[in-house]
Amino acid sequence: MSYYSPSIEKLIESFEKLPSIGHKTATRLAFHMLDLSELETNEFINSIINAKKSLKYCSICYNISDTDPCPICASPKRDLTTICVVEDVKDIIAMERTHEFKGVYHVLHGSISPMNGIGPDDIKIKELLSRIGNNKISEIIIATNPRVEGEATAMYLSKLIKPMGIKVTRIAHGIPVGGDLEYTDEITLMKALEGRREI
Amino acid sequence: MSYYSPSIEKLIESFEKLPSIGHKTATRLAFHMLDLSELETNEFINSIINAKKSLKYCSICYNISDTDPCPICASPKRDLTTICVVEDVKDIIAMERTHEFKGVYHVLHGSISPMNGIGPDDIKIKELLSRIGNNKISEIIIATNPRVEGEATAMYLSKLIKPMGIKVTRIAHGIPVGGDLEYTDEITLMKALEGRREI
Numbered sequence: 288m289s290y291y292s293p294s295i296e297k298l299i300e301s302f303e304k305l306p307s308i309g310h311k312t313a314t315r316l317a318f319h320m321l322d323l324s325e326l327e328t329n330e331f332i333n334s335i336i337n338a339k340k341s342l343k344y345c346s347i348c349y350n351i352s353d354t355d356p357c358p359i360c361a362s363p364k365r366d367l368t369t370i371c372v373v374e375d376v377k378d379i380i381a382m383e384r385t386h387e388f389k390g391v392y393h394v395l396h397g398s399i400s401p402m403n404g405i406g407p408d409d410i411k412i413k414e415l416l417s418r419i420g421n422n423k424i425s426e427i428i429i430a431t432n433p434r435v436e437g438e439a440t441a442m443y444l445s446k447l448i449k450p451m452g453i454k455v456t457r458i459a460h461g462i463p464v465g466g467d468l469e470y471t472d473e474i475t476l477m478k479a480l481e482g483r484r485e486i
Numbered sequence: 487m488s489y490y491s492p493s494i495e496k497l498i499e500s501f502e503k504l505p506s507i508g509h510k511t512a513t514r515l516a517f518h519m520l521d522l523s524e525l526e527t528n529e530f531i532n533s534i535i536n537a538k539k540s541l542k543y544c545s546i547c548y549n550i551s552d553t554d555p556c557p558i559c560a561s562p563k564r565d566l567t568t569i570c571v572v573e574d575v576k577d578i579i580a581m582e583r584t585h586e587f588k589g590v591y592h593v594l595h596g597s598i599s600p601m602n603g604i605g606p607d608d609i610k611i612k613e614l615l616s617r618i619g620n621n622k623i624s625e626i627i628i629a630t631n632p633r634v635e636g637e638a639t640a641m642y643l644s645k646l647i648k649p650m651g652i653k654v655t656r657i658a659h660g661i662p663v664g665g666d667l668e669y670t671d672e673i674t675l676m677k678a679l680e681g682r683r684e685i
Contacts, residue, residue, distance in 0.1 A: 291579065292552040294537040301533040306518050312506055318576060319505050320534055321541060321550065328538055332531050334500035335519055338493040339527055342520060351520065353491040377517060380490065 295321070347418070349394040349411050351376045359383075359391055366390045368425040372415065372444065374398050374432055382430065390428070393418065398436035399443055407443060415444070419451060426454045433460050433478075494520070546617070548593040548610050550575045558582075558590055565589045567624040571614065571643065573597050573631055581629065589627070592617065597635040598642055606642060614643070618650060625653045632659050632677075 291299065295317055302313035320328065344350070345357035352358065359365060359379070369390030373379055379392050397410040419427070427448055431437035445455045460478035462471050471479070490498065494516055501512035519527065543549070544556035551557065558564060558578070568589030572578060578591050596609040618626070626647055630636035644654045659677035661670050670678070 292541060292550065292556075294533075294540045294552055295550065297533045298537040301530050304530075305515050307511055307514060314576070315506060316504050317537070321537060325538075328534065331500050331503075332534060334493075334496045335527065335531060338497040338516070338520060339524075341493045342491065351491065351494065353493055358491075377513070 348392045349396060349414065350379055350392060364389070368423055369428065370415075370418070370424060370426075371428045371430050373430050374437065374440075378430065378432075388428075390426075395431070395440065398431055398434075398440040400436040400439075410440075412444065412447075416447065419448065419453065424453055426456060428456050428458065430458045547591045548595060548613065549578055549591060563588070567622055568627065569614075569617070569623060569625075570627045570629050572629050573636065573639075577629065577631075587627075589625075594630070594639065597630055597633075597639040599635040599638075609639075611643065611646075615646065618647060618652065623652055625655060627655050627657065629657045 298317040298320060299310070299313045302308055302316045303310060305313075308316070320331075323331070341353050342351050343353075343355055345352050345355055345360055347356045347360040350357040350359065354361070366389050370393050371382060371388055371390055372393045372395060373382065374395050374397060376394055379394065382388050382392070393411065393415050395410040395412065395415070397405055399405060399407055399410065418424075427444070429441040429444055431440045441457055445457075448455050459482050460475065461482055462468065462475060462479050468476070497516040497519060498509070498512045501507055501515045502509060504512075507515070519530075522530070540552050541550050542552075542554055544551050544554055544559055546555045546559040549556040549558065553560070565588050569592050570581060570587060570589055571592045571594060572581065573594050573596060575593055575595075578593065581587050581591070592610065592614050594609040594611065594614070596604055598604060598606055598609065617623075626643070628640040628643055630639045640656055644656075647654050658681050659674065660681055661667065661674060661678050667675070
């Protein structure tokens with residue numbers, strides 16, 4: 288049985304559809320919305336509309352951006368010969384936060400996952416290959432997620448790109464900094480052992 | 487330093503302003519919004535606009551509702567002589583979930599809190615008094631929150647209403663069902679002792 292008015296119910300449902308928002312948080316958010324002034328509500332709504340309207344994919348790397356090409360592809364400071372391949376736009380941000388990588392990116396917008404019916408043609412692999420074909424590339428760093436799908440995608444890409452005479456590398460797997468051996472799962476530990484380096 | 491495009495930044499900020507949403511969740515929600523189809527986005531936005539437009543306060547109890555009077559005040563099954571006084575619209579829902587209370591409500595929309603500059607005139611006390619004056623009321627149940635402000639409001643209301651010859655009661659404080667004596671704070675335990683009943 289519902290205790291709320293239909294319009295509140297509808298609003299709560301809308302919030303509940305968002306990821307990581309349960310019924311209680313959705314209710315809190317809905318009531319917060321009702322408490323907002325007209326101006327604040329419009330600001331909220333406009334930020335959604337504007338983002339949806341003005342954002343587009345960078346035609347080079349498929350990052351989401353207000354401009355095309357995106358600021359990273361357009362920057363003269365970036366090394367265009369090194370491409371870091373990631374699954375998602377958010378992964379670019381994670382990489383950028385390291386302040387270490389000076390190359391450019393390529394966003395696949397997914398990973399190969401036969402279980403979910405996602406094949407190589409469903410993600411931006413064709414675009415990556417034509418990008419490699421048309422430009423002088425020295426290294427492709429594959430930074431897909433260390434999960435089954437990410438690994439499969441990495442293997443697939445490596446098999447396609449290596450014959451083109453380009454160095455293909457994969458980011459290291461291992462124990463996170465600050466992590467604990469005791470609580471590390473065996474696969475990560477195995478990868479950490481495999482990837483050991485002389486010191 | 488910001489790594490996102492201005493429109494995404496703005497959208498993330500919008501979500502961050504909502505209660506209980508931190509930066510990480512706001513980012514996830516913002517990217518979710520970008521992934522939504524035009525139709526889904528419009529549905530989300532319309533649910534906000536509709537709720538803001540169609541919801542009004544019930545002129546009797548100040549509940550939020552699509553209709554005036556609200557379904558509870560308009561229901562012929564409710565006992566109009568018993569009024570449960572709550573601080574917030576959400577408290578009505580909490581009470582309704584018990585399926586126990588058959589009376590009607592009065593929402594104060596706050597509690598007396600001199601620290602925050604909220605006096606008796608800032609909440610719906612005047613409205614409650616005139617409602618009591620104009621109707622045959624047998625009992626006022628004060629269900630404000632068991633905090634300093636809620637208690638102060640309860641005391642204040644009781645002093646005003648008792649002289650009108652109306653029974654004023656306060657919901658019981660005590661150990662929650664399923665709670666643990668060991669982990670109960672001393673004030674709750676004191677209240678539980680004070681409120682003990684013969685069995």
